[in-house]
Amino acid sequence: MIIFKDMDELKIRILKHLPDTANGIAVSIELIDDLPSSYLYLQKSCCENFYAGDYSECIDKSKPLLDYLWEKLNTGNWKDVDITWREAYYLVSTMKGSSQAILATDSRAVERNTHSIADAIKTFDMGLLMGAPIMNNVLTKLVQDVHTCLEKIDVSDRKIELANKCIDNDKSVQNDVGQSLNKKLRTDSEIDQEIEEEIKIQIDKNKEIKRINCPSLEYFSATFKDEGTPVIITNAINHWPAMSTRQWSLDYIRLKAGFRTVPIEIGSKYTEDNWTQKLMTINDFIDRFILGSQNQTGYLAQHQLFDQVPELRNDISIPDYCCLGNSEDVDINAWFGPKGTVSPLHHDPKHNFLVQVVGSKYIRIYSPTENSKLYPHDTFLLENTSQVDAENPDEVKFPLFNDALYSEAILRPGEMLYIPPKYWHFIKSLYISFSVSFWWE
Numbered sequence: 001m002i003i004f005k006d007m008d009e010l011k012i013r014i015l016k017h018l019p020d021t022a023n024g025i026a027v028s029i030e031l032i033d034d035l036p037s038s039y040l041y042l043q044k045s046c047c048e049n050f051y052a053g054d055y056s057e058c059i060d061k062s063k064p065l066l067d068y069l070w071e072k073l074n075t076g077n078w079k080d081v082d083i084t085w086r087e088a089y090y091l092v093s094t095m096k097g098s099s100q101a102i103l104a105t106d107s108r109a110v111e112r113n114t115h116s117i118a119d120a121i122k123t124f125d126m127g128l129l130m131g132a133p134i135m136n137n138v139l140t141k142l143v144q145d146v147h148t149c150l151e152k153i154d155v156s157d158r159k160i161e162l163a164n165k166c167i168d169n170d171k172s173v174q175n176d177v178g179q180s181l182n183k184k185l186r187t188d189s190e191i192d193q194e195i196e197e198e199i200k201i202q203i204d205k206n207k208e209i210k211r212i213n214c215p216s217l218e219y220f221s222a223t224f225k226d227e228g229t230p231v232i233i234t235n236a237i238n239h240w241p242a243m244s245t246r247q248w249s250l251d252y253i254r255l256k257a258g259f260r261t262v263p264i265e266i267g268s269k270y271t272e273d274n275w276t277q278k279l280m281t282i283n284d285f286i287d288r289f290i291l292g293s294q295n296q297t298g299y300l301a302q303h304q305l306f307d308q309v310p311e312l313r314n315d316i317s318i319p320d321y322c323c324l325g326n327s328e329d330v331d332i333n334a335w336f337g338p339k340g341t342v343s344p345l346h347h348d349p350k351h352n353f354l355v356q357v358v359g360s361k362y363i364r365i366y367s368p369t370e371n372s373k374l375y376p377h378d379t380f381l382l383e384n385t386s387q388v389d390a391e392n393p394d395e396v397k398f399p400l401f402n403d404a405l406y407s408e409a410i411l412r413p414g415e416m417l418y419i420p421p422k423y424w425h426f427i428k429s430l431y432i433s434f435s436v437s438f439w440w441e
């Protein structure tokens with residue numbers, strides 16, 4: 001299957017991003033002496049194979065290396081994992097992914113097909129997600145170039161490929177695949193259904209979170225930030241390409257990031273025992289959890305997708321109000337999921353703008369003054385989370401909960417919710433939804 005007419009160019013671009021020699025690669029890892037000599041021997045040989053053009057051999061050698069490193073990455077607490085193992089994982093992923101991509105560009109290679117390009121992207125993403133960046137974060141550039149090559153596949157080719165993948169994965173989603181290709185995040189009839197969902201929720205006017213039309217920095221700072229008052233800001237993101245010239249649709253997200261591997265939260269909420277996380281491509285996530293009929297909820301939640309996919313980062317911008325913080329660091333997270341995702345009642349330490357790009361969400365907010373009625377968990381990991389199911393409170397176990405004062409709203413596309421630090425929030429999506437949060441200090 002011809003997927004990209006500039007395949008040779010892709011190979012040249014890959015090689016251009018990398019050091020010129022195997023030695024150049026090896027010196028990229030600091031503390032290299034800490035790695036066992038048998039490991040280093042195989043890693044060196046893997047790199048040499050790559051530079052000798054023996055890409056299949058390089059891939060073969062990368063497998064035991066990555067298995068060995070995987071063990072190291074999954075031993076003990078993540079924060080205690082030695083950075084050297086993560087750098088080594090990044091390096092070997094670079095070698096393996098580059099070999100897979102180059103083989104896919106070689107007209108003589110049996111491996112030439114979209115799957116090996118997709119495999120290369122997966123390898124690069126694993127390096128990005130689990131590794132620690134070296135060589136000027138070369139993986140970001142490599143994966144972007146390779147994904148761009150997939151963008152050039154015409155839709156019918158992608159349809160065949162997705163359909164083939166689904167035969168392997170889950171026969172039940174096959175029928176959805178063709179239909180989904182040109183589907184916007186919400187069709188007109190879906191918007192109608194969403195409005196119906198909204199009508200079902202009776203927002204108490206006395207409790208409704210105030211809306212304000214794009215206030216000045218000074219006004220926002222004095223009235224909301226300094227006072228610790230939640231507010232919904234309207235008309236502040238109309239200029240984002242994601243809202244205007246490059247509106248986010250399922251097709252668009254597939255195009256820019258469909259083959260990228262991301263962590264998906266599976267289960268109704270993170271407080272439930274059966275909650276887990278899985279790595280999968282965004283295409284799989286859309287097919288199974290957004291369009292498919294899975295009986296479990298899947299949520300691409302609190303993920304720094306925009307560091308991983310700079311092209312999507314170009315469609316949004318940091319709200320001006322974040323400059324009122326005392327640090328330039330703003331954590332940007334994506335929250336993309338179907339109807340019914342729930343973020344249980346919890347609070348975070350930073351100021352937050354939760355921006356709704358697609359779909360709407362029910363929001364409920366409690367001030368920290370209500371802490372004693374909200375029954376936080378007493379375990380370290382969940383101490384910022386309430387034990388109460390805000391939608392279905394157990395009045396016997398948590399008798400004070402219903403006395404806690406709250407404000408509420410439906411957050412709609414184009415709106416930006418300000419959540420002050422330590423304010424408790426419960427959030428449920430009313431339809432397919434994409435939000436972006438900005439945490440700032």
Ligand SMILES: O=C(O)CCC(=O)C(=O)O
Binds near residue numbers: 335341342427435
């Ligand atoms: O939108 C959601 O589901 C949760 C967002 C959230 O908790 C946050 O931005 O802190």
